[in-house]
Amino acid sequence: MDxxxxxxxxxxxxxxxxxxxxxxxxxxxxxxxxxxxxxxxxPIALVCDQYHKKxxxxxxxxxxIAGEYLVYAAWLLVIKSRMLLPRRExxxxxxxQELVDRLLAYDKVKRxxxxxxxxxxxxxxxxxxxxxxxxxxxxxxxxxxxxDVVQLAGAxxxxxxxxxxxxxxxxxxxxxxxxxxxxxxxLYELLQEQRTFPLLSHLLTRPDRLESVTLLVxxxxxxxxxxxxxxxxxxxxxxxxxxxxxPLPTEGLSDG
Amino acid sequence: xxxxxxLAAVCEAILAVAGEVVPVETLAQAAGEGTTAEEIEAALExxxxxxxxxxxxxxxxxxxxxxxxxxxPELEGVLRSFLGIRSRARLSQAALESLAIIGYHQPITxxxxxxxxxxxxxxxxxxxxxRKLVKVAGRKQVVGTPLLYRTTKEFLIHFGLNDLNELPQPxxxxxxAGETVSGP
Numbered sequence: 001m002d003x004x005x006x007x008x009x010x011x012x013x014x015x016x017x018x019x020x021x022x023x024x025x026x027x028x029x030x031x032x033x034x035x036x037x038x039x040x041x042x043p044i045a046l047v048c049d050q051y052h053k054k055x056x057x058x059x060x061x062x063x064x065i066a067g068e069y070l071v072y073a074a075w076l077l078v079i080k081s082r083m084l085l086p087r088r089e090x091x092x093x094x095x096x097q098e099l100v101d102r103l104l105a106y107d108k109v110k111r112x113x114x115x116x117x118x119x120x121x122x123x124x125x126x127x128x129x130x131x132x133x134x135x136x137x138x139x140x141x142x143x144x145x146x147x148d149v150v151q152l153a154g155a156x157x158x159x160x161x162x163x164x165x166x167x168x169x170x171x172x173x174x175x176x177x178x179x180x181x182x183x184x185x186x187l188y189e190l191l192q193e194q195r196t197f198p199l200l201s202h203l204l205t206r207p208d209r210l211e212s213v214t215l216l217v218x219x220x221x222x223x224x225x226x227x228x229x230x231x232x233x234x235x236x237x238x239x240x241x242x243x244x245x246x247p248l249p250t251e252g253l254s255d256g
Numbered sequence: 257x258x259x260x261x262x263l264a265a266v267c268e269a270i271l272a273v274a275g276e277v278v279p280v281e282t283l284a285q286a287a288g289e290g291t292t293a294e295e296i297e298a299a300l301e302x303x304x305x306x307x308x309x310x311x312x313x314x315x316x317x318x319x320x321x322x323x324x325x326x327x328x329p330e331l332e333g334v335l336r337s338f339l340g341i342r343s344r345a346r347l348s349q350a351a352l353e354s355l356a357i358i359g360y361h362q363p364i365t366x367x368x369x370x371x372x373x374x375x376x377x378x379x380x381x382x383x384x385x386x387r388k389l390v391k392v393a394g395r396k397q398v399v400g401t402p403l404l405y406r407t408t409k410e411f412l413i414h415f416g417l418n419d420l421n422e423l424p425q426p427x428x429x430x431x432x433a434g435e436t437v438s439g440p
Contacts, residue, residue, distance in 0.1 A: 022353065023373055023375030066375065068375045111426040114426070127327045130276075130325065
């Protein structure tokens with residue numbers, strides 16, 4: 001007959017300590033001592049009654065009684081009833097035997113625990129000496145256990161940074177996307193359509209700076225070729241291109 | 257004799273910077289070629305007696321399978337107030353009982369601990385695991401394969417034991433144990 005306390009159920013149950021007792025075995029040992037009983041011949045009826053009385057007191061104090069106490073309460077009743085039945089010694093052992101074994105085993109645990117408590121009391125204030133050594137491990141000595149992931153990541157970062165410092169990005173030249181010759185023709189077309197062309201506005205509204213620059217060079221080229229003239233009323237105001245009537249020469253156009 | 261003095265000084269310095277329990281073999285290796293464990297043991301005994309004789313705030317002890325330098329337990333209060341920390345919580349009765357069971361019956365499973373104590377001890381064992389006084393040591397090959405628990409080196413150091421054979425045997429001291437259950 002095994003009480004439910006030995007189920008391999010490992011779910012934590014609410015920790016309930018009743019009065020000063022660690023559990024039903026602790027309470028039973030207390031009752032044995034209090035009544036100065038011999039553990040080898042426990043008057044089970046007396047202990048059973050006192051045990052139940054104790055549980056009642058706990059209930060009156062509104063203490064939640066842990067399941068283990070109830071299991072032992074039931075077990076005590078079983079033993080008590082068996083004691084009342086006539087039995088033949090040679091066939092069945094004493095119905096109290098298992099309870100006695102458990103009480104003795106638990107008493108042993110308590111004695112050992114009290115030895116450990118003494119040592120704990122004596123020693124828990126001790127601290128291991130650790131003088132901080134001024135000498136760090138040599139740099140070339142790789143102490144792997146002292147390196148964690150964060151340090152490793154930091155070292156990698158440093159390598160990347162140094163690599164970047166020592167290898168600055170190369171100056172990249174983009175391929176020419178606009179040609180002056182193309183822009184000259186473009187401007188020339190525009191000048192044919194309208195007599196006076198607002199060059200500055202046109203330049204400033206180009207989405208691409210490179211295109212604006214190419215257009216400016218093309219405009220200067222048109223002026224050099226005397227196909228157009230440029231004029232401006234005041235500094236920073238609009239620059240107008242006006243065709244001179246000269247046709248665009250087919251030779252000598254800048255290829256840039 | 258001068259050589260032993262020299263070895264004692266070496267051991268003392270090593271133990272001071274080690275900050276943990278150092279096995280005799282490690283000390284012998286560090287002391288240099290040809291130093292035997294016996295020579296180290298003799299030097300450590302000399303050192304221990306010197307610490308005991310003098311009014312030193314430190315002591316040397318053999319614990320957890322090696323040797324360590326530690327502060328004297330009676331100086332706890334002074335050190336706590338210097339460091340500005342509160343006293344460490346005493347181990348509860350439940351924790352001590354569970355530790356006693358694991359210490360003397362290891363490796364042992366939780367259901368067995370529960371059975372011996374008469375109450376569920378899952379929470380207590382978890383606390384002991386957190387405090388590194390016990391560790392998981394595999395599973396028992398029975399139905400449910402419950403975890404097996406063992407005590408740690410930290411356990412030995414905490415209770416001042418060199419190995420598990422040094423666990424106190426209170427029943428040996430008390431010849432009447434088993435006859436009657438007397439008060440503690």
